[in-house]
């Protein structure tokens with residue numbers, strides 16, 4: 288249930304962030320205009336230059352899109368969900384202010400693609416915030432589509448893709464046009480509706496001659512044939528790099544009897560300046576500036592109308608040239624309304640982005656699946672004789688021995704030895720905290736697992752001297768010993784404390800080696816079974832079957848630890864069999880059969896073969912004898 292809810296929240300957030308980032312990326316200028324509206328509403332006016340706002344718009348789109356993708360692919364689950372929660376906790380009060388004060392009618396979250404009222408935006412954010420809190424609480428419940436080792440491909444590809452989309456949209460024009468003047472729009476119809484008093488997005492569309500103020504909107508829209516409109520909201524800021532091409536198009540229009548007007552919101556000075564710079568001979572008309580920004584995201588841009596319908600739009604970087612304008616427009620492809628460009632662009636996005644990532648996910652899953660099958664096959668081969676799935680492990684517990692240099696040297700020696708002669712069992716070394724990060728750098732963890740000897744029972748905070756499970760994990764370690772009798776006795780670790788530690792260790796993906804065992808008095812009183820049962824019940828039997836399966840149990844009679852007194856193989860087997868039976872009672876026989884139970888207590892190369900030969904002893908937790916590579920190797924070789 289928890290998993291389902293978390294994954295539904297993750298899906299919702301992922302899709303919303305992807306859409307929100309994508310629609311901003313296809314129209315960076317639209318986002319820039321919206322931000323200018325916000326700054327005006329906050330009386331910050333020209334606080335930031337347009338270039339900085341544009342860079343921010345592109346960055347914002349990329350951030351939202353990538354966060355959505357990361358969440359959808361469960362990449363850096365904890366960090367991604369936290370960043371999303373932080374963004375939403377800032378945005379939600381802001382949208383409440385928008386809803387209450389109403390300084391802007393549309394928040395612009397989804398560009399022009401989906402226009403929400405301010406209250407709709409606020410409630411949308413409340414739902415998203417709730418979803419974000421859910422994923423922040425249980426980030427590890429999000430399942431992966433791509434394994435960790437291949438995530439860099441998704442990260443880099445998504446960033447590249449969204450930046451290319453923004454860049455291309457700025458150079459050309461929005462690849463998806465959600466505004467009222469998109470190609471194929473019949474402006475006559477919109478104009479007639481507006482004249483009849485119906486609500487229309489074309490209410491601010493008018494064309495007035497710049498010289499005498501005559502309104503020629505109707506005349507332009509009713510023109511039978513082609514009309515070129517050079518749209519330049521502000522001539523003072525218009526890009527004049529294509530002035531020759533624009534003049535050539537004007538000449539072409541004149542030669543073929545097509546109308547050609549320049550539309551601008553600039554006054555006489557702006558028009559005269561443009562004429563001086565470019566030698567423009569075409570007539571200029573005045574139109575509302577916001578309408579011109581809506582018509583085309585390019586200053587200047589070119590619009591081609593045919594019988595009052597928008598059939599083509601070009602940014603100044605992509606104007607038609609002499610090779611395109613070779614004959615009259617009705618004989619040319621550009622003189623006809625294009626096929627559905629939205630469908631074409633959707634197919635392009637599918638082919639360039641969705642398909643490669645889908646192929647990556649499927650390949651990755653297949654690769655993981657074959658790896659898993661191979662692993663199952665191998666473990667079946669190793670343990671075929673016993674028909675058990677459980678892993679054999681020899682784990683070292685260095686305790687409080689070795690300074691950093693000696694510890695690194697020992698780990699290196701072990702690493703080289705076992706790389707040269709592969710062990711027949713899992714090998715783990717559990718070291719003091721200070722060694723972990725250094726050893727993790729060179730240890731081949733496919734052969735030797737690395738673990739800590741303890742971790743804190745608190746997640747983080749003011750607990751001077753403690754080391755959290757997350758910190759242990761961050762060093763590169765995979766294991767942690769918990770419940771060792773020395774910690775229970777000298778540091779008063781109770782079953783409740785250990786229960787917390789186990790939960791935190793598992794939350795941080797650490798495999799727990801959980802120690803249990805009776806004291807000499809308890810054994811002499813015949814209470815060993817009672818003791819180990821209580822220890823399991825007190826700290827690990829609260830776990831779900833799935834989580835219990837990740838635990839390795841280490842039975843260590845306290846009277847045998849570091850004393851030189853070893854339990855006989857028969858004594859050890861007897862209690863191991865008992866431990867397995869209570870696991871079976873609690874979780875079923877299959878789980879019991881799969882649980883690795885190690886023996887610990889003065890285990891050496893000389894007694895290991897006899898102990899490990901017992902059916903319920905799956906290896907050892909080794910203290911003193913793990914401090915010399917040769918001694919430890921001797922115990923590992925018991926599995927040869």
Ligand code: PEP
Pocket residue numbers: 684843847848849850887888889890908909910911912
């Ligand atoms: C231990 O402390 O886990 C242990 C088994 O120690 P030794 O092997 O030294 O008895």
